[in-house]
Amino acid sequence: MDMPKIFDSEYHFCEILWDNEPVRSTELVRLCAEKLGWKKSTTYTVIKRLTERGVVKTENAVVTALVSRDAVQRAESRAFVEKNFGGSLPQFLAAFAGGRGLTSDEAEALRQMIDRFEEDGNG
Numbered sequence: 001m002d003m004p005k006i007f008d009s010e011y012h013f014c015e016i017l018w019d020n021e022p023v024r025s026t027e028l029v030r031l032c033a034e035k036l037g038w039k040k041s042t043t044y045t046v047i048k049r050l051t052e053r054g055v056v057k058t059e060n061a062v063v064t065a066l067v068s069r070d071a072v073q074r075a076e077s078r079a080f081v082e083k084n085f086g087g088s089l090p091q092f093l094a095a096f097a098g099g100r101g102l103t104s105d106e107a108e109a110l111r112q113m114i115d116r117f118e119e120d121g122n123g
Helices: 008-020 025-036 040-052 069-085 089-097 104-119
Strands: 056-059 062-065
Touching: 008 025, 008 040, 008 062, 008 069, 025 040, 025 062, 040 056, 069 089
Parallel strands: none
Antiparallel strands: 056 062
């Protein structure tokens, strides 16, 4: 299944949801007003839109996410690398580190990630 597109304002809503789910819609309205400055109608509109796209579900006025934060971040990251670097992770990393380099801790973390990836048979 393809990851549904989540726009910036919707992502901020999802962050609140992920941090509090399962959450009653009335509490979600309060949290969105407090953290995003949204009106009640805006929150309910976003809930409806995300429900239609399969991102969230509402049962008995309780809202839960159908997609995880991790899955959304992975999909957005892949789309960014694909769009801006032709899908090349090395080109992305070179651009990201360019001008500032990597700390030894960052370089070691990357080495460990690559090693784990290869050990899992993905490399």
